[in-house]
Amino acid sequence: MPIRFNTCPHCEERIIFDIEMEDINSSQYPAPVYIVCKSCNKLSTFYVDSLLRVSYKELGKKSGGIKRIDTK
C-alpha cells in the first residue's frame, strides 16, 4: 500500500498515511479523500491523481470522498 508523506493544512505538522485505490472514487480525478491529522485531530480533503499522489488539499470536508483515513 502506498505510503504518503505530506503536511496538515490546519497545523502544518508532518503527516503520514496509507492510501489504496479502494479508498477513492476513481470515476473522477483528482479524487478526494478525507485525511484526519493525528496532531490536531482536524479533517482535511486531499485530492489525489490516478497514481494516488496528492495534487492539492483543502481545509475541511469537501464533497465526493468515500473514505476517511487516519494518519499514523
Ligand SMILES: [Zn+2]
Ligand atoms: Zn493538523
